[in-house]
Amino acid sequence: MRNVVAIAKKELNIYFTTPIAYAMFAVMTLLLSYVFAGYLNAFSKLSLEANVNPQIAEYLNATDMIVYPLVVFGGVFVVFIVPFLSMRLIAEEKRQKTFELLMTSPLRPVEIVLGKYLGGVAIMGVAVLIALLFPAILQLFAGSAGTGGSGGIEWRTTLLGFFGLFLWSSAAMAIGMFVSSLTSSQAVSAIVSLLVLLLMWLASWGAMATDGALSEVMNWLSAQRHLHGFARGVFDLKDLAYYLSWIVLGLFLTHRAIEAHRWA
Amino acid sequence: MIEVKGLTKRYRDRAAIEGLSFELEEGDILGFLGPNGAGKTTTMRVLAGFLPATSGSAKVAGFDVFEQPLEVKRRLGYLPEQPPLYPDMTVGSYLRFCAEVKGIASKGLKAEIDRVARLTRVDDVLGRVIANLSKGYRQRVGLAQAIIGSPPVLILDEPTVGLDPLQIIEVRDLVRDLAASGKHTIILSTHILQEVTELCRKVLVIKSGKLVDFDTIEGLRSRHVDGKELSLEEIYLRLIDPTGELRHRPAEGATPAPQTPNADAGSAESAPQSAGAPSPEPAPAGAGAETTSSDGEPPTKAAAN
Incomplete structure (x- = not known):
């Protein structure tokens, strides 16, 4: 366990001494602000209309109209940002020849895998926490505006949505780490994981174009579908199982890839 | 402390090391010599548990490198050729x-x-x-990494490469101090034969993955007597290039100066390398520095390094 923590600490140390973590946080905040402002604008226009049309007021809900699309957009962001965080995890060690240090230190391959994964997941955890600032801002301003305590957002739904986002980042990180363990080129690692994650995200499109069993499989494979559940505030074990399976698979395959070095 | 038996490492059909066997006692300082590409780094990687061997066995501090890698790695400090920073x-x-x-x-x-x-x-x-x-x-940071925790076995792959003369002396002093403590068994690969004479008790020479000689320095000296006592450099050249053809072929046209006993290590290092020179004709101007150095001009060679 101590070794796992030591490696995770080292990964975070490198993420934060190089610009990569800061660049990612900055880009994310910028994009999310833009999207957030857009949804907020649409919502405020609709609520003006609601003044004259009480039917609209019935389904006017800040959580559904701002937080939900924000979480889904966050899911797209994960597709594009995680490959650039995961690409260096193992490929860089190989290129830099520091892999030799890890492999000749008294470390088990499983400790190397878990430590690196923990470092990667921690940075995505920080990103999700930063993203949580947006619903917090909403709460801050909308909370007092509501009439009779109806203001603000539904925190249970919001937190579940962000938890789903964190699960999706973790699954993406596990897959990205596996791809990174297959090459010593960070560029190759980033491109391949980006493609894989994009396919996972867009699998539901394939589901729409097909029917029968194939459609169902595609739907099940779609990362987007499973995130929707969380974002809607519905906790389904199937969705949790989906993300956990990818995490376990990614970690297992990375472990195999590192273990293979001891034999080849 | 270190026991290597019939160690072989093949990459597809090319054997990097073949049937290597040697033993070291606790406190032994081994100078690991051989031309570039002879398999020194591969041997060290196998001993450090970075590469698996194709066949044969290696034991470090009583533990088998393949069976109990963690136990071996706990007792071993390793400085790879390129410091892992x-x-x-x-x-x-x-x-x-x-x-x-x-x-x-x-x-x-x-x-x-x-x-x-x-x-x-x-x-x-x-x-x-x-x-x-x-x-x-x-x-030196790489070296610090290797000696952290005072592991009983140290494997140093060319620890002085790329250092300036003062730093070389410093690293040499450091290795000498580690050796003097008697608690470390050290394998040191180097091209600087002077370093070996100063630091090491035993010498192992390999060529094309095969053991050429393994003995104490005194043992080598007593076996290689040629009217007078030979320097390690002369012995090394005899072992690596017994007929002398490798040394003299590319030096054609230049003065085939005999190796002087006090010639610096650089000249000896270049000798096996020059075996790779493609033609016996006088080298073109570009390769001039290398050719001259191969017959005893250490400063040029050192600069080229």
């Missing part, structure tokens, strides 16, 4: 990381880092980012 970390955090993964108790961690930093004279750059350090500092 994270350029984005500071020296201090890098050494801390190394100490942690080598299982040094958190209580003595700080003291141990300070100790190795002082020994390798990197204590004045602990706060600096590794990417900004000079080559000499990087090499």
Whole structure:
């Protein structure tokens, strides 16, 4: 366990001494602000209309109209940002020849895998926490505006949505780490994981174009579908199982890839 | 302390080392010699548990490298050919990381880092980012990493390469101190034969993956007598190039000066390399430096390095 923590600490140390973590946080905040402002604008226009049309007021809900699309957009962001965080995890060690240090230190391959994964997941955890600032801002301003305590957002739904986002980042990180363990080129690692994650995200499109069993499989494979559940505030074990399976698979395959070095 | 039996490592059909066997006692300092590409690095990687061998066995500190790798790695410090450094970390955090993964108790961690930093004279750059350090500092940070926790076995792959003369002397002194403590068994690969004469008790020479000779320095000297006592350099050349054809072929046209006993190590190093020279004709101007150096001009060679 101590070794796992030591490696995770080292990964975070490198993420934060190089610009990569800061660049990612900055880009994310910028994009999310833009999207957030857009949804907020649409919502405020609709609520003006609601003044004259009480039917609209019935389904006017800040959580559904701002937080939900924000979480889904966050899911797209994960597709594009995680490959650039995961690409260096193992490929860089190989290129830099520091892999030799890890492999000749008294470390088990499983400790190397878990430590690196923990470092990667921690940075995505920080990103999700930063993203949580947006619903917090909403709460801050909308909370007092509501009439009779109806203001603000539904925190249970919001937190579940962000938890789903964190699960999706973790699954993406596990897959990205596996791809990174297959090459010593960070560029190759980033491109391949980006493609894989994009396919996972867009699998539901394939589901729409097909029917029968194939459609169902595609739907099940779609990362987007499973995130929707969380974002809607519905906790389904199937969705949790989906993300956990990818995490376990990614970690297992990375472990195999590192273990293979001891034999080849 | 180290027991190697019939060690073979093949990459597809090419054998990097073949049937290598030798034994070292505790406190032995071994000079590991051989031309570039002879299999020195491969042997060291196998002993350090980085590469698996194709066949044969290796035991370090009583543990089999393949069966109980963790036990071996706990007792071993390894400096690869290219120091395994994270350029984005500071020296201090890098050494801390190394100490942690080598299982040094958190209580003595700080003291141990300070100790190795002082020994390798990197204590004045602990706060600096590794990417900004000079080559000499990087090499010494790599060395600090290897000796952290005082492992009983040290494997150093060309620890003095790329250092300036003063730094070479410093590293040599450091290895000598480690050797003098008698607690370390050290395998040291180098091209600088003078270093071997100064530091090592035993010498192992390999060529094309095969053992050429393994003995104490005195043993080698007593077996190779040629009217007078030969220097290690002369012995090395005899072992690697018994007929002398490798040395003299590319030197054609230049003065075939005999190796003087006090010639610096550089000349000996270049001798086996020059075997790769493609034609016996006088070398073109571009390769001039290398050709001249191969018959005894150490300064040129040292500069080219």
